[in-house]
Amino acid sequence: MEVHSELEDSPQFRQPVDREDAIWELLRKINRKFDGDQVHYNYYLTRLAEKLASRILSSEEYYEEILKSVLTDPPSTEGLDRDEVVKIQFTALFCLAKLHQQLGETKEAIEVIKEHKEQFGDWDLFRYLHAELRSESGQERRVNRALEDVWQIREEDSSPEFEYLVSKIIAVILENGGTYTGSNREIPSQREELLDLAEKASRSALGDHPEYSPYLHVRGRILAQDGNTEAAKNCIREGIENLNRTRESHKGLVRDYQLALSKVEFTEQKQTFEKKSQEVVSQLDSLQDDLETETREFQTRILQFLGFFAGLITVAISTTQVILSVRGFEEAARLTLILNGGILIAFAGFSCVLPWRDRKRMVKRSTIVMLAGLILILGSIFAL
Incomplete structure (x- = not known):
């Protein structure tokens, strides 16, 4: 001024x-x-x-x-x-x-x-x-x-x-x-x-x-x-x-x-x-989300392992029962293949309903297992 x-x-x-x-x-x-x-x-x-x-x-x-x-x-x-x-x-x-x-x-x-x-x-x-x-x-x-x-x-x-x-x-x-x-x-x-x-x-x-x-x-x-x-x-x-x-x-x-x-x-x-403070809170939220995701995935793997282990026991018991109860080899093999195929399909379906981080990858794997089960069943019907 x-x-x-x-x-x-x-x-x-x-x-x-x-x-x-x-x-x-x-x-x-x-x-x-x-x-x-x-x-x-x-x-x-x-x-x-x-x-x-x-x-x-x-x-x-x-x-x-x-x-x-x-x-x-x-x-x-x-x-x-x-x-x-x-x-x-x-x-x-x-x-x-x-x-x-x-x-x-x-x-x-x-x-x-x-x-x-x-x-x-x-x-x-x-x-x-x-x-x-x-x-x-x-x-x-x-x-x-x-x-x-x-x-x-x-x-x-x-x-x-x-x-x-x-x-x-x-x-x-x-x-x-x-x-x-x-x-x-x-x-x-x-x-x-x-x-x-x-x-x-x-x-x-x-x-x-x-x-x-x-x-x-x-x-x-x-x-x-x-x-x-x-x-x-x-x-x-x-x-x-x-x-x-x-x-x-x-x-x-x-x-x-x-x-x-x-x-x-x-x-x-x-x-x-x-x-x-907002950045720290954001990082903590991200860590919490990661931890929750890892926890869910760990629980999923445990459930899958239990399902797989239960399936193995079921296969072993069922196979033993079939062999003991059926006299003919072909009949026993057919029943065993059908049983194992059904267990694989059930296991694949069980895996699909579990929460996974990589959902697409899990669906792909379950589909392969399910197809393997179908092949066993169809093989038992047409091959034997």
């Missing part, structure tokens, strides 16, 4: 004086310079709020009261028309809300802007600021309402800031394991559709400001939700590198970005672990 050094290097911006006229003049300068440029307007007012918050925390300077004073009672309006005065007052309100935000007072920030809803409620940046603060509440109803508000603004103005806030709010929703549950039917409620919307919005925001850290940060969070962890890490790391090191909140922002990066790395490790 373009850096306006003439503003950043000015004494007024670098060391804000705790006087109403000085703060009013600084707000006037920011308003004139970035009128209609929401990206730089938001960025530099946030930077100013960081400076004021830092000085409040380190001393007893009362910038909050000064901003409230210039908001309700401008110290100097000479040479300014009514519209510009109102714009500067809104700039004071925007900065005051950002100051509460920097101090961790989100509830107070929301209360401040609610007090001026009647005057500025239809302004896009007012609705943008309100939506951003609502999204930080962590309450599902407020987050949904924030998305609805910024969605409406986005339909009227496709500024990168509005695209960015849409993707940021959706990132919050998805990271909490939820989805949109509000009443706006134009906003998708399915996770995949919501993720696709956020991906397009974050890409659109980066189109005009490809190096802007907040946009890269949110883009990385969205990519992580989509499972693209490598690209997500690259985006967040680039965002950290591009942070302005002169900002009062630089360390805090780096910490926040690194926390997001750690979450992505944790997600990546979790996905790797789940993938490895």
Whole structure:
């Protein structure tokens, strides 16, 4: 993002004086310079709020009261028309809300802007600021309402800031394991559709400001939700590198970005672990199937052996009985062949019904045994 050094290097911006006229003049300068440029307007007012918050925390300077004073009672309006005065007052309100935000007072920030809803409620940046603060509440109803508000603004103005806030709010929703549950039917409620919307919005925001850290940060969070962890890490790391090191909140922002990066790395490790776990489970299932197959085949071989052994005993006993009971050799041979052929056919049929891994091979063998049995029977009938 373009850096306006003439503003950043000015004494007024670098060391804000705790006087109403000085703060009013600084707000006037920011308003004139970035009128209609929401990206730089938001960025530099946030930077100013960081400076004021830092000085409040380190001393007893009362910038909050000064901003409230210039908001309700401008110290100097000479040479300014009514519209510009109102714009500067809104700039004071925007900065005051950002100051509460920097101090961790989100509830107070929301209360401040609610007090001026009647005057500025239809302004896009007012609705943008309100939506951003609502999204930080962590309450599902407020987050949904924030998305609805910024969605409406986005339909009227496709500024990168509005695209960015849409993707940021959706990132919050998805990271909490939820989805949109509000009443706006134009906003998708399915996770995949919501993720696709956020991906397009974050890409659109980066189109005009490809190096802007907040946009890269949110883009990385969205990519992580989509499972693209490598690209997500690259985006967040680039965002950290591009942070302005002169900002009062630089360390805090780096910490926040690194926390997001750690979450992505944790997600990546979790996905790797789940993938490895699935592979192990798959291998165990395969081993179990192999073991069950081998067990069934072993049981089959045992049954076949028992059948074969029983057949041998039957042949021996039957043959002995035939020889002892029949006097003629030819008659005894014929009965013996018929008996053995019948036993072979029975054994082949018994083998066919048993479970085998190589079913075709077993059927082929059983068929050969059965044919051998038939040959013995037919031989006994026609040959003898």
